[in-house]
Amino acid sequence: MYNGIGLQTPRGSGTNGHVQRNWALVRPKDQSKAYKSEAELSAMDAAAATARQPNKEILDHERKRKIELKCAEFQEILEEQGFTEEAIANKVNNYRNMLMGEGAKLDKPVDQWGRPW
Template structure:
């Protein structure tokens, strides 16, 4: 790319790139024609993981109660009775659980996905968008007219 030797050329031999060179533009359209690839797909939460997290949260509270009662010296039958009552109560509360999306942490991916789906559904209903609406269908109709 440069001179084999800068001797006698009156230069230092340093080679610069041509910054004024314009690269040829792409001949493809500025947007892809395949809308299916560009279509956003909502990540579906795993129901089993969500259920497991709920049950784990309940069991943590039950274990805390059991630990506190054992420290107080309550007999085993009374502990079993109170923990089973608390477990039933907490499981009943968690059946129709509406979690606060702002309280979720970034590592709670499935809970965040569920909250996002619920938020999208609320927005769709508020804007009165039909359930069978397909994203990008307006552009296809416009393309057919041309």
């Protein structure tokens, strides 16, 4: 006998005394789910939008890395065309200054947080 269920002893009962669970009763899962209302969802969205601003130093660093990558590609093109080292350095420097003056408009447009679309 387990937890007050079953026979005291299986002797003389014609069974081995094994107690099984009743699978006929299927209990429903929790019926009352706490779903968020539209007002709560909009409040969460508003809080997430104003949570944190991006680090300007990191965004500036990424912009500079993209500029240097373009300068390296331009330098390789000039080397393949057979320009002298001084001419390459001068042209790459002018190209870099042009890109730096261009600002944040490199390849892709970015949203208000600096992430590409």
